[in-house]
Amino acid sequence: MFPAVKLLCRSGALSSRLFQLGTTAPSFSTFLHGIAPSASQCSRCLTTLQKTAVCRTLNSSSGPSRSFLPIFTCSKGRLAPAINRRSVLWASTQRQVNQSNQKSNKTIFIYISSVFIVMIGVSYVAVPLYRLFCAATGFGGVPLTGYESKLDSLVPVKERILKIKFNADTASSMQWSFRPQQPEVTVVPGETALAFYKAKNPTDKPILGISTYNVIPYEAGPYFNKIQCFCFEEQRLNPHEEVDMPVFFYIDPDIMDDPRLEKIEQITLSYTFFESKEGMTVPLPGYMQAEQ
Amino acid sequence: MSSMTFGQKPFQVIPPEKGAFPLDHAGECKSIMVSFMRCLHDNKNVNAYCREEARQYLDCRMKNNLMAKEEWRNLGYPEFDEKLQNENKS
Numbered sequence: 558m559f560p561a562v563k564l565l566c567r568s569g570a571l572s573s574r575l576f577q578l579g580t581t582a583p584s585f586s587t588f589l590h591g592i593a594p595s596a597s598q599c600s601r602c603l604t605t606l607q608k609t610a611v612c613r614t615l616n617s618s619s620g621p622s623r624s625f626l627p628i629f630t631c632s633k634g635r636l637a638p639a640i641n642r643r644s645v646l647w648a649s650t651q652r653q654v655n656q657s658n659q660k661s662n663k664t665i666f667i668y669i670s671s672v673f674i675v676m677i678g679v680s681y682v683a684v685p686l687y688r689l690f691c692a693a694t695g696f697g698g699v700p701l702t703g704y705e706s707k708l709d710s711l712v713p714v715k716e717r718i719l720k721i722k723f724n725a726d727t728a729s730s731m732q733w734s735f736r737p738q739q740p741e742v743t744v745v746p747g748e749t750a751l752a753f754y755k756a757k758n759p760t761d762k763p764i765l766g767i768s769t770y771n772v773i774p775y776e777a778g779p780y781f782n783k784i785q786c787f788c789f790e791e792q793r794l795n796p797h798e799e800v801d802m803p804v805f806f807y808i809d810p811d812i813m814d815d816p817r818l819e820k821i822e823q824i825t826l827s828y829t830f831f832e833s834k835e836g837m838t839v840p841l842p843g844y845m846q847a848e849q
Numbered sequence: 850m851s852s853m854t855f856g857q858k859p860f861q862v863i864p865p866e867k868g869a870f871p872l873d874h875a876g877e878c879k880s881i882m883v884s885f886m887r888c889l890h891d892n893k894n895v896n897a898y899c900r901e902e903a904r905q906y907l908d909c910r911m912k913n914n915l916m917a918k919e920e921w922r923n924l925g926y927p928e929f930d931e932k933l934q935n936e937n938k939s
Contacts, residue, residue, distance in 0.1 A: 708866070708923045738886055743895045749925030750896040751903035753882060775860050783865040784924065785916070790869040800872050801882050805907070807925060 707809065708784065713747040714810050721808075724827035725754055731832045732760050733794065738801070746808040749784065754802040754828060758794035767791050767833040773825045776817045780809040781824065791833055871915050878909040904929060 721744060723737035738753040758764050768788045772778040787802040794800060804826070812818055873879065885902040892898040904926055910916035921929040 708925060709927075711925050711927075739889055739894055741894050742889070743893075743897075745897070748896065748900075749903075751885065751906060753886065769862065771860055778860055779863070781863075783863070785867045785870050786865045787870050787872070789864060792872055794872075795874075798874065800874060800876075801879065802872065803870055803882075803906070805870075805903075805924075 707782075708749075708807075711747045711749070711807065712810065713745050714813060715745055717746055717813060718822070719744055719746065719808060720823045721750070721752070722823060722825045723752060723754070724825055726827065726829040728829065728831040731766065731830055732764060733758055733766055733830055735828075735830050744808060746780075746812050747810040749805065749807045752804045752806070752826075754787075754804070755799065756792075756794060756802060756830070757799040758796060761796045763793055763795050765791050765793050765833045766830045768828050768830045771827045771829070773827065774818070774821060776815070777812070777821060777824045780812040780815070780818070781826065782807055782809055788828065867917065867919070870910070873910075873913075873915055877913045878906055878915070881906045881909050900926070 720741050722741045723739065725735045725737050727733055727735050733756050735754065735756045738755050742750055742752055744750045756766070767790065770783075770786070770788050772781045784805045784807065786804040786806070792802075806826075808824075881902070885899060885906055888899040888902045889896075896903075904921070904924075907916065907924060911918050921927070921933070
């Protein structure tokens with residue numbers, strides 16, 4: 558063990574003048590005398606070091622000193638001195654390299670954390686921005702704000718005759734009897750039409766219902782404009798009460814320009830009633846509240 | 850039902866332009882509704898022939914506070930507005 562270390566001592570950056578191999582067994586408790594190992598890596602080959610022996614310094618004038626310096630060996634056998642003049646230089650350059658590394662690390666860290674924070678901010682801002690975008694362009698079915706109703710300039714288009722069929726459904730737990738009063742109505746686009754549904758509450762307790770609608774074919778949905786109906790609002794029926802529910806609607810004359818609906822002659826309007834608890838609201842986009 | 854359309858474009862629901870009709874619990878306009886239904890039935894469910902009855906129903910609703918008052922031209926009855934104006938002039 559010792560001869561090997563001796564070899565190592567000599568082959569490293571330390572000259573044997575400064576160091577003499579101590580014959581004492583390696584004692585790690587003694588080497589901490591004022592000197593802390595400044596590197597746990599071999600500063601030349603950057604592999605992790607192991608303490609294998611302790612060298613004693615030799616001061617030419619005052620004889621062997623009491624300070625013990627640790628010898629580090631790395632796997633390649635090269636010596637990385639903990640401290641000496643040359644190693645101080647080496648360590649200082651290493652320290653500079655470390656510092657610049659640290660500085661660049663810090664810069665990178667700041668960049669990444671700022672990107673992260675900006676992304677979080679963007680995700681918060683995106684919600685109102687998207688809402689504004691949808692309101693301005695009408696994308697995704699949101700009605701355009703500032704949309705003028707076409708009602709006062711409606712002109713019936715007599716060439717196109719459409720048959721509107723009516724369908725009524727209830728949820729399976731809904732005890733109302735709900736049906737249309739006319740199976741169909743023949744209209745033309747641009748003509749306002751009235752249709753009736755009838756709902757009856759056959760039970761002994763009041764039931765609240767809320768309805769939604771559906772238009773088939775789906776592509777005809779945007780052209781089916783309801784002026785007034787009974788959907789999306791809670792309706793209350795007392796026990797054994799029967800009530801007529803009107804739907805006042807018109808078909809948008811723009812349906813003439815839609816190529817997908819060119820051959821359509823029949824549109825089905827389907828209402829479905831669900832039972833609702835008191836104060837329950839069907840989740841709707843925000844524009845519904847603005848209407849009231 | 851209409852919500853189980855995975856993979857299909859969902860149906861876009863549009864709220865009514867003038868909101869919801871309040872329910873006619875007292876049946877104040879029921880007789881007019883019955884005459885409208887009879888007219889539809891007689892005319893083979895063609896809407897164009899029963900517009901006057903529909904207008905009377907809406908008129909009844911407005912009178913009984915079941916519907917907000919609107920000008921007829923905003924409800925698709927411009928000819929009735931003109932008729933009213935002519936009547937007022939004469």
